[in-house]
Amino acid sequence: MKNKKILLVEDNSDDVKLTLRALKKNRIMNEVIIAQDGVEALDYLLGRGKFAGRDTSRTPQVILLDLKMPRMDGLELLHHIRANDMTRLLPVVVLTTSSEDRDKIESYKLGANSYIRKPVDFTQFVEAVQQLGLYWLVLNEAP
Amino acid sequence: MKKYSKYGYAILAIPLSILLRFAIVPLIGYGIPYIMLYPVTVGVALFAGMGPAVLTGFLGSIITDYFFVSPLHTITLDVSHITRLSIMVLTSAFVGYVGDMLRAGRKRAEKQALVLRDSETRLNRSQEIAHLGSWELDLVKNKLTWSDEVYRIFGLQPQEFSATYEAFLEAVHPDDRTAVNDAYSSSISEGRDIYEIEHRIVRKATGEIRYVHEKCQHFRDETGRIIRSVGMVHDITERKQAEDEILRAKQEWERTFDSVPDLIAIIDNHHRILRVNKPMAQRLGLDADKCIGLPCYQYVHGLDGPPDFCPHVRTLKDGCHHFAELHEERLGGDFIVTTNPLYDEQGRSIGSVHVARDITERKKAEAHIITLNEELKRKVDELDAANKELEAFSYSVSHDLRAPLRSVAGFSQALIEDYHGKLDNEGMDFLNRMVSSTRRMGVLIDDLLNLSRVSRTDMNRVNVNLSRLAGKIVKNLKRTQPERQVEFIIADGLFTDGDEHLLNVALENLFGNSWKFTGKLQKAMIEFGETIKDGNSVYYVKDNGAGLDMNYAGKLFTPFQRLHKEEEFPGTGIGLATVKRIIERHGGRVWIEGEIDKGALVYFTL
Numbered sequence: 092m093k094n095k096k097i098l099l100v101e102d103n104s105d106d107v108k109l110t111l112r113a114l115k116k117n118r119i120m121n122e123v124i125i126a127q128d129g130v131e132a133l134d135y136l137l138g139r140g141k142f143a144g145r146d147t148s149r150t151p152q153v154i155l156l157d158l159k160m161p162r163m164d165g166l167e168l169l170h171h172i173r174a175n176d177m178t179r180l181l182p183v184v185v186l187t188t189s190s191e192d193r194d195k196i197e198s199y200k201l202g203a204n205s206y207i208r209k210p211v212d213f214t215q216f217v218e219a220v221q222q223l224g225l226y227w228l229v230l231n232e233a234p
Numbered sequence: 235m236k237k238y239s240k241y242g243y244a245i246l247a248i249p250l251s252i253l254l255r256f257a258i259v260p261l262i263g264y265g266i267p268y269i270m271l272y273p274v275t276v277g278v279a280l281f282a283g284m285g286p287a288v289l290t291g292f293l294g295s296i297i298t299d300y301f302f303v304s305p306l307h308t309i310t311l312d313v314s315h316i317t318r319l320s321i322m323v324l325t326s327a328f329v330g331y332v333g334d335m336l337r338a339g340r341k342r343a344e345k346q347a348l349v350l351r352d353s354e355t356r357l358n359r360s361q362e363i364a365h366l367g368s369w370e371l372d373l374v375k376n377k378l379t380w381s382d383e384v385y386r387i388f389g390l391q392p393q394e395f396s397a398t399y400e401a402f403l404e405a406v407h408p409d410d411r412t413a414v415n416d417a418y419s420s421s422i423s424e425g426r427d428i429y430e431i432e433h434r435i436v437r438k439a440t441g442e443i444r445y446v447h448e449k450c451q452h453f454r455d456e457t458g459r460i461i462r463s464v465g466m467v468h469d470i471t472e473r474k475q476a477e478d479e480i481l482r483a484k485q486e487w488e489r490t491f492d493s494v495p496d497l498i499a500i501i502d503n504h505h506r507i508l509r510v511n512k513p514m515a516q517r518l519g520l521d522a523d524k525c526i527g528l529p530c531y532q533y534v535h536g537l538d539g540p541p542d543f544c545p546h547v548r549t550l551k552d553g554c555h556h557f558a559e560l561h562e563e564r565l566g567g568d569f570i571v572t573t574n575p576l577y578d579e580q581g582r583s584i585g586s587v588h589v590a591r592d593i594t595e596r597k598k599a600e601a602h603i604i605t606l607n608e609e610l611k612r613k614v615d616e617l618d619a620a621n622k623e624l625e626a627f628s629y630s631v632s633h634d635l636r637a638p639l640r641s642v643a644g645f646s647q648a649l650i651e652d653y654h655g656k657l658d659n660e661g662m663d664f665l666n667r668m669v670s671s672t673r674r675m676g677v678l679i680d681d682l683l684n685l686s687r688v689s690r691t692d693m694n695r696v697n698v699n700l701s702r703l704a705g706k707i708v709k710n711l712k713r714t715q716p717e718r719q720v721e722f723i724i725a726d727g728l729f730t731d732g733d734e735h736l737l738n739v740a741l742e743n744l745f746g747n748s749w750k751f752t753g754k755l756q757k758a759m760i761e762f763g764e765t766i767k768d769g770n771s772v773y774y775v776k777d778n779g780a781g782l783d784m785n786y787a788g789k790l791f792t793p794f795q796r797l798h799k800e801e802e803f804p805g806t807g808i809g810l811a812t813v814k815r816i817i818e819r820h821g822g823r824v825w826i827e828g829e830i831d832k833g834a835l836v837y838f839t840l
Contacts, residue, residue: 105641112648159633188636190683191629192691211640211676212669213647 095152095228097123100132100168101186102160109213110155110186113220121228124151129163132156133171136178150181153227156203158187158194166197173202180234182227244286247274248294255302267302268322271295275326276333283337284330291326295319358382365469369397374461387446387469389437407434407443418450422460427452432470445474492522497565497592500576502585503550505530505540514590517565530588536564549573549586559593567594621690628686635679643672674800681808684739685793688815693733700728700773703738704762707745720752725763728773730840732820737840740816743809744775744836750803751779751834770839778833787826813838 097114101107107125114123126132132154134140138147154172158165165185172178184205185198195206207223210216251274255267262269271294279287295318300309358381361367367384371377378399382392388405395401406414410433421429430449437444450465491498492512500508507525515522518533525533531540540547545556557572569590578584646668654662704724712720730737745760752758761776782790782797789795791814796807810826813836817824820840828834 103637103641105644106637109641109644109648112644188633188640189629190680191632192687209636209640211636211643211679212673213640213644216640216644 095121096149097121097228098126098132098135098151098154099123100126100129100154100160100165101157102127103157106157106209109216110220113213113217114224116217117221117224119220119224119228121152128160129165129168129171132168133163136172136181137175147177150178152182152233153231154181154183155186155223156183158185158189158198166194166201169198169201169203182231182233184223184227186223240282240286241289243282244278244290245293247278247290248297250274251290251294252297252301255298264302264304267298268295268318271298271322272325275322276329279326279330279333280336281333283334284327287326287330287333288323291322292319295322362386367467367469369402369465369467371399371463371465372461373463384467387444387467388435389439389442389444405435405438407436410434414448421450421452427454444469444471446470495592497569497590499525499530499534499588499590500585501530501546501588503583505546507533508585534562534564545571545573546586546588549575550583553583560590562590565590565592567592568597569593624686625690628683628690631679632683636676639672639675639679643669643676646672678806678808681806681812682793685808685812685815688736688739688812688819691733691736693736693819695731696734698730698732698734698737700730700737700741700762701726703734703741704728704745707738707742708760711745711749718753718758719756720749720758720760723759723761723763728762728764732840736816736819740813740838741775743813747809747836748775748777748779748834750805751781752777753779753803755779767837772837772839774835774837776833776835781828781830781832781834782826783830784828787828790826791824810836 097119099107099110101110111123114121124135126135131140135142135145136147136150138145156165156169163171165187169183169185172181172183179202182204183202184207185194185203186207186209187194188209190208198206205223205227207219210219251271254270254274258270271291275287275290275294278290296309299315299318300307303315361381361383365383365387367387368381369384370379372379378397380393380397384397385392385394388402403411403415414431414433417429417431421427428449428451430447432445432447435444435446436442447468447470448465449468450463452460453462453464455461494511495513497514497517498511499514500510502508507528507530510518510522510525512522515525518525520528530546531537531544535541535544543558543560545558548554548556553575555572555574557570559568559570561568570593571588571590573586573588575583576585576587646665649657650662650665650669657665701724708722708724712718741762745762748760752760755778759778762774763776764771764773766772780798780803786795786797790797790810793811794807795811796805798805810824814824817838817840822839824836824838826834826836
């Protein structure tokens with residue numbers, strides 16, 4: 092279970108810290124790879140740029156994806172993930188601040204597996220992460 | 235045949251005279267032998283004429299001689315016999331001639347009388363046919379006579395009574411009597427021998443009014459005294475009616491022509507005006523009859539010759555209907571001008587009928603509509619821009635404002651969890667306040683987003699079962715606080731047309747409020763139904779909760795307006811503002827009634 096990686100795509104360091112804390116609070120010890128935007132995430136997944144030479148056959152168990160990011164935003168990244176044979180089957184959970192319908196609809200249209208809105212209240216956020224970890228890391232069987 | 239029968243009678247008369255002579259033999263003997271032959275011959279002469287009389291005289295005297303002149307029973311031809319015979323023949327010839335003359339005279343007189351009667355009948359017939367009666371006043375004998383037709387014209391039986399001037403005046407229409415009387419008397423007093431007058435008469439029996447034309451002439455003797463007045467009465471009712479009909483038809487046509495608001499002109503093949511109606515004349519600033527003969531291009535278009543754009547020119551060319559929309563400065567506006575060819579009885583073109591309909595007001599209205607449309611389009615564009623801005627704003631509120639809030643909330647929580655040992659109670663209290671404030675601000679932001687979403691989302695109108703929506707909401711509310719005792723009264727079968735999602739949000743807010751403001755009651759009651767207010771059907775949500783001060787009721791529908799402290803009843807003050815926007819988007823109205831501690835009653839229409 093531990094070697095199942097989580098790819099967290101998030102530009103805000105506060106959010107990164109809080110997400111990691113929430114994972115820790117839920118005792119989810121999986122390795123978390125952090126990409127600060129879509130470009131970096133894609134580089135990781137395809138073994139390019141600063142991740143050149145990485146064994147790309149070791150894909151993350153789940154990708155936690157923020158939407159609003161510099162350079163390449165979450166929706167664009169999602170589009171690339173679903174367009175590439177290597178990554179098209181990866182489970183992607185959109186984890187975002189936005190509750191706008193158009194974001195939700197666009198995400199699902201592009202093939203997101205889940206859409207979770209980060210609550211302001213941290214306690215609620217911890218609960219959400221707990222359920223997320225339980226489902227995607229334990230219950231769900233990746234293809 | 236008749237001629238020979240006359241001679242037969244003449245021969246028969248002879249034995250008659252002989253027998254009569256024998257009859258008087260006892261009285262006078264054989265003296266004056268011809269005494270009976272004379273009267274018989276005269277009779278034959280008078281009734282049968284000269285020839286038979288001579289025959290009677292000749293044969294009669296021979297036979298009389300045979301019977302009554304001695305020597306009796308012999309026929310002797312001596313001088314005295316021949317003399318007597320000759321005298322007899324001559325006498326009978328003379329008497330026969332006289333008889334012929336007399337009969338011819340009588341025949342002539344009879345014939346004349348017949349001719350006269352015939353011509354009288356014919357005159358009478360002609361008068362009847364022509365409805366022309368005649369009268370004559372003999373001033374010497376003071377006798378008035380009317381022809382049969384006069385009686386008929388007056389609606390009387392011919393020669394029903396003797397004509398009198400009074401009877402005539404009585405037949406005259408009461409309104410015309412003075413004029414008729416004056417015409418007669420003034421012609422006499424002024425010495426005019428001929429006068430005529432047209433007047434009405436009333437037929438006594440039927441009350442029918444007839445029109446007559448009377449013409450009268452006076453005749454004078456050598457001293458200049460009027461001795462006779464002769465007149466004729468002509469019944470002209472039919473002619474008069476036909477004339478009236480024509481006049482009425484003409485007036486009606488003219489009135490129609492003039493009362494059409496369109497400007498109509500009849501124009502000949504040389505562009506000259508034949509006729510215009512009143513509106514056209516008024517626009518040209520002339521009297522209608524002054525327009526006749528004027529060149530239309532000069533007076534309508536203000537040009538020296540007919541222009542190509544004028545439909546009249548085109549109609550003249552091809553004999554077809556044409557129209558054009560023209561601005562005519564001289565007629566003062568914009569017009570749709572139509573021209574149709576006009577033909578005479580023989581089917582020859584004599585010009586066209588030119589009808590101009592004033593569309594100035596319509597044009598102005600159109601221009602106004604165009605301006606309004608442009609303005610509207612600009613406003614819509616502005617609105618679109620504002621909506622886009624609002625959307626961008628909402629998006630950034632949802633994203634950019636919540637993110638830092640989450641950091642504050644998350645790290646405060648982290649402080650509480652990880653550093654509670656290093657802070658005293660007051661420090662912990664501060665942190666707890668921070669966390670609850672961030673939570674509250676999160677709710678506030680969410681409510682604000684919902685409010686803006688209510689205005690932004692597209693309406694999808696369907697038939698909505700409000701009772702079913704209310705039932706679901708109630709179920710959810712009960713689940714949040716299962717321990718509470720609340721009686722719900724939800725009316726069945728409340729259907730309306732509207733956006734199901736928005737109406738659900740509105741009902742959620744209203745039920746949520748009632749649920750919240752009855753929270754401190756042991757026995758709470760919440761009711762949803764439909765009723766009639768001021769003749770209109772309205773929905774209502776009623777509770778027996780905290781109620782409200784009506785002085786502030788109006789404020790409740792504006793965002794962030796609250797009547798209770800947060801500690802008393804939590805809330806952001808956006809719920810009723812959201813309800814109001816939803817109801818207004820449905821074209822309805824919402825208002826609230828209540829009293830402090832006596833519950834609240836929210837009405838809304840859809």
